[in-house]
Amino acid sequence: MNKKKNHITQTFLKSFHINTVLGDMIAIADENALYLLEFSNRKNIDTQIQQLQIKANATIVPGKNNTLDLVEHELGLYFAGKLKNFSVPVQFLGTPFQHKAWAALQTVPYGNTYSYAQEAAIIGDKNACRAVAHANSVNKIAIVVPCHRIIKTNGDLCGYAGGIERKQWLINHEKQNNN
Numbered sequence: 001m002n003k004k005k006n007h008i009t010q011t012f013l014k015s016f017h018i019n020t021v022l023g024d025m026i027a028i029a030d031e032n033a034l035y036l037l038e039f040s041n042r043k044n045i046d047t048q049i050q051q052l053q054i055k056a057n058a059t060i061v062p063g064k065n066n067t068l069d070l071v072e073h074e075l076g077l078y079f080a081g082k083l084k085n086f087s088v089p090v091q092f093l094g095t096p097f098q099h100k101a102w103a104a105l106q107t108v109p110y111g112n113t114y115s116y117a118q119e120a121a122i123i124g125d126k127n128a129c130r131a132v133a134h135a136n137s138v139n140k141i142a143i144v145v146p147c148h149r150i151i152k153t154n155g156d157l158c159g160y161a162g163g164i165e166r167k168q169w170l171i172n173h174e175k176q177n178n179n
Contacts, residue, residue, distance in 0.1 A: 011057055013035060014063040023040065024039070029068050034089065034091065038162075101135035105145050105147055114151075115151060115153040146170075
């Protein structure tokens with residue numbers, strides 16, 4: 001009697017720390033895509049990494065690969081004011097609604113800010129402001145997926161896991177370099 005074995009594929013992701021002008025960031029990726037880019041001192045970063053391991057069925061090991069080399073290079077250009085659009089491929093792990101919200105974030109032009117209501121309209125549900133805000137709060141790919149560009153309708157800053165000071169810095173940096 002032949003029994004078929006079920007093999008669950010294990011993913012191996014590499015993690016690497018990148019020093020930026022706003023502080024140390026941790027990047028986690030495989031050869032094909034970036035899974036996480038967060039400030040190392042973000043609240044609950046260890047929980048974020050554990051959740052990534054579970055959702056991706058991954059083992060995370062220190063090291064570098066082509067994706068991490070690319071994100072490090074592009075972050076350097078971004079912080080130097082020389083890069084407006086990232087080319088590093090990203091891997092989203094979330095609900096279909098979260099995928100739509102994160103894709104909408106990537107349409108917000110460099111140097112601009114949109115409200116949560118504008119982002120909700122992009123995904124086709126102008127009443128989904130709170131759901132969009134929640135999706136943005138669980139975005140695991142800071143800067144590359146630019147949730148820092150989303151503000152309140154009245155222009156106030158709010159809700160950036162990397163800290164409001166960093167959000168303000170990123171918005172100012174992009175406005176100064178948007179020529």
